[in-house]
Amino acid sequence: MLVVAAIFGLVRLADAWGTLGHETVAWIAQSYVSPATKEAVQVILDSSQSDYMANVSTWADSYRYTDGGGWSAPLHYIDANDNPPESCSVDFNRDCGDEGCSVSAIVNYTSILLDDESKASVKRDAMRFIIHFIGDLHQPLHDEAIDVGGNTINVTYDGDDTNLHHIWDTELVEQLADGQDAEEFAKNLTAAIRAGAYGWDSSTWLTGASLNDTKASAMTWAHEANAYVCSDVLAAGVDAVEEGDLSGSYYKAHFDVVRVQLARAGFRLGAWLNLIYTGQAGD
Template sequence: MSRFTALALLSAAALPGALAWGAMGHETVAYVASNYVSSATKSYFQSLLGDTSTDYLASVASWADSYRYTTAGAFSAPYHYIDANDNPPTSCSVNLDRDCGSEGCIVRALQNYTSILIAGTATKANLQIAAKMVIHFAGDIGQPLHCEALDVGGNTIDVEYNGDDTNLHAAWDSDIPESISGGSSLSSAKSWATDLISEITSGSYKSQASGWVSGLSVASSSAQTTTAMKWATESNAYVCSTVLKGGVSAVENKDLSGAYTTTAQPVVDLQIAKQGYRLAKWLDAIVAAAK
């Protein structure tokens, strides 16, 4: 770890949380994950994070977003996404060499902070920050517009939601997830997670769950990158199939709270469930491999 990175991590240790996927969405991913981690993983991360409550993952799930908006954490802003320079809705694809800029991207960041946790040689403060980053990025990578370059991941596509002005990215981060959960609170996240856990354990996702983590590996940097690229590629595909299926003109300056949301909700449900389950197995693998 470079001296700059170490100092930047230390300076971030006390910052509060903020929004992205919607904080509620990130919390839901974390609650799903906390249901599926092993007892050893739960003990490890509760100890590392200094929180023995059931909220130990959810309480830090959005921390990385407040950090990125600080002077010390500005360097981490590119870590929340990968700019897929594809051509939606005609074609969607992610290419690491093409799309991960010199300042980094979510695939490289997830790999880097995972390696820090496995190595275990950083200070406790830095290990805590690495954990918070991994928890957050495992959620971000499931948001399709975090894996798309077009119009700054949809941030410059103006839309409306229930009559309010917003942008396409924000609609996917917050409005559509909240239309499923019924709100933006921690209790909304818990309730949504409970529903998703039921679907994973015994419902419509049961037959899919093992496939979500097929090939998952933290055995090496390349294995970590390969897994993260698989997640990013799956997420990016929804830009063509759902997010921008009709092109920019189909959503720009339109109110998305009706039929568009009805179509998007199953994708958001799936991605939150999927990344929560994957986060659990990723954290399990980290603890198993930690030195």
């Protein structure tokens, strides 16, 4: 039992979306915040840098490796105890553990940012967590319990042995970016959002988003991401992804999920921060 627990702890330390993904989400969000929101966020982060959100977007992953940050590991995901690919569902009462989850974290840290009495240091951590956890929530395997969120599903990608969770965090994103850094990748995705490319309709992406019920808002996004586990991530079952090299036909079949989820995460992060600081989702 101790060995199993140790393995579980290690695999759940895998970075969500990877550095490129999280920085891309943050850069997109920076394109959508209002001037007032930008000023508020920069004050909280004590930063005047052009990448003021992007440069803290992976802080939460680094923090949980520290001696004092291990408690935050469960906040990076919500473990849907469903049955993909036959059925996908996520339920807060069933799936958010006693130590918390991504949804409860978004609720908590949003409330801290809304509280004028919160200390500056507490608000800084809350901001860094929000920037990261809204990104996490959009990676489908961060809304799934099967095989520890895909961490124990062994796969091959571009000739390398890895696991399913890792390729959704990193390899699929990097192949999609095709050499672009996060800022450039984000600029192209932001342009696609504004142009309505790929059939995207961003006017629907904030449906149900409200500070009056932050848990329901976050759960809407979790349901959406979790559904992709059945329709795309594990559509053909676990055995199918453990065969062959996934950088070919698997990538071609599912890269659009990565693209739209990165775009939605950045768009929603910007809108969420606007709601907190201006009361309006738009920039």
